[in-house]
Amino acid sequence: PPWSGHLFSQPIISTMETQVSNGPTSNSGLPNGPPLSANGAADDSKxxxxxxxxxQNMTQEEFKSLFGSIGEIESCxxxxxxxTGQSLGYxxxxxxxxxxxxxAINTLNGLxxxxxxxxxxxxxxxxxxxxxxxxYVSGLPKSMSQxxxxxxxxxxxxxxxxxxxxDQxxxxxxxxxxxxxxxxxxxxxxxxxxNGQKPLGASEPITxxxxxxxSQKTGQALLSHLYQTTARRYTGPLHHQTQRFRLDNLLNMAYGVKRFSPITIDSMTSLAGVNLTGASSGGWCIFVYNLSPEADESVLWQLFGPFGAVTNVKVIRDFATNKCKGFGFVTMTNYEEAAMAIASLNGYRLGDRILQVSFKTSKQHKP
DNA sequence: TCCTATT
Structure with a gap:
């Protein structure tokens, strides 16, 4: 990862931005000490x-790896x-x-x-x-400093x-x-x-x-995305019923109204019969093949997210070119949702490519 | 007339 070699670069604070510590309300006795809970009971404030x-492109794994280099992590x-599954940047x-x-604060803050x-x-x-x-404040005098x-x-x-x-x-x-x-x-x-007041010496009031x-922006972006791309693309080699499910589910997810309730699919039994090692403590690992060289994690989130709980996605890239090697993995928590995603997305046309989607199989068990 | 900080 690009950040692995930069652990000790000098902190640079962006122009006209203050990064305020939690110090002012701390009662720990240290300027940058942790805030303590009122009851003084055991908590995780320290x-x-x-x-x-x-x-934006930093993954959960890279995040954990970076902070795990400091010491044992209880959770992250x-x-x-x-x-959309997109990182919110924190x-x-x-x-x-x-x-x-x-x-970690002393070592990684300002990295x-x-x-x-x-x-x-x-x-x-x-x-x-x-x-x-x-x-959000507007109408500030141009001369006013942060x-x-x-x-x-x-x-x-x-x-x-x-x-x-x-101005940039x-x-x-x-x-x-x-x-x-x-x-x-x-x-x-x-x-x-x-609001509506004039700062001292200013000629115009501020708003x-x-x-x-x-989050609203994301929801709207998803909805327009649905109409622009999803509805059009989802006319692939699939049954009406499946298409119907997918659009309903996407819309439900977008509106946050309800979640998909698992339904039984006859063809699932054959899927269950394959040599599954997709199951692990982390959920069900799904193999996605025939991604384009330009594919990134977001496309996997967008494809699989609507079917249920996705805990991880990974696009496998060439080390030298950083281009996708044509495949990736998705981990889903629930078997029924994973099976539905596979049934729906296997054979799905993404751009000019037909995806192959299956539970990940064990290499060791191959003859 | 919008940088992304609360699981």
Whole structure:
């Protein structure tokens, strides 16, 4: 992976962005210490980290590998879009040993990966009160610095991150920015107090509102994607019934209304009879053959995600060219969903290629 | 008039 050789590159903080630690509310006695729970009971506040600004193409395995190099991991998760499976660019790592969490912050915070500079910090305790606390601010004076913007907003609560967008060519402020508060209620108060107000010395009032929620965008993108590509493509060598199922299921997933309830398929019995080693502790491994050289993980997420729980996808690439070698693997949790995906996608035409999809078979058992 | 931080 591109990041494996960069463990000790110098941290570079992106222009006009502040990365605020969890320090201000920490009561651990250290400037960057972990937040402690109110009851002082056993919790994961000293071991659980949030990692932000991860490269888009970083996988769960690479994520775990990077942070596992520090110490034993209790659990970790790369957060992905529920529908498309795309990485949302952040994740959580919970270490067994608090010392390793501290070490991970010291070692990996500010690490440059691809075009990104990752941020590693203690995760705040998960709570509904910290969600949707991101504000979009426009109409800012072009002269206002990120620090000045923070000063303006800090009277309403603890700021987690702030950013002013700049013209990519000139570097001058575009007069719009973001403020993420610790708590949603703080963000609400900032809207009440600052929306429509003129900052000191400014000639125009600023607009302060909640920032767009990224999940909506993804849902809309999926829906348009469905009409543009899926519906058209799904007229392949399949029965009406199967096509029907797939479109219904895709739409259900897109709208989040209901999940597929497994149905019995006669032809599944033959699938069950093949020499399966697709089953493992991690689920059912599926072999996908005849992918194009340009194929990436996202195509596998999009193909298999609608059929049920997908825990992992992998495109096998040539080491030198980084092009797909024509095949990949998908791991699905539930047998029925995996079988349905195979039955539906085997023989499916993807572009000008006919996919071959089956449970992964054991190489060792071949004659 | 939108950078992506809460599993």
């Amino acid at each position: 071991t659980n980290l949030i990692v932000n600004y991860l490269p 998760k790369l957060v992905r879009d529920k529908i 994740g959580f790592v919970n270490y067994v040993d608090p010392n390793d969490a501290d070490k 440059k990966l691809q075009m990104k500079t990752i941020k590693v910090s203690y995760a705040r305790p998960s709570s509904a009160s910290i969600r949707d606390a991101n504000l 620090k000045e913007m923070e000063q303006l907003f800090s009277q309403y609560g603890r700021i987690i991150t702030s950013r002013i967008l700049v 060519v000139t570097g001058v402020s575009r007069g719009v920015g973001f403020i993420r508060f610790d708590k949603r209620i703080e963000a609400e108060e900032a809207i009440k107090g600052l 302060v509102k909640f920032a767009n929620n990224p």
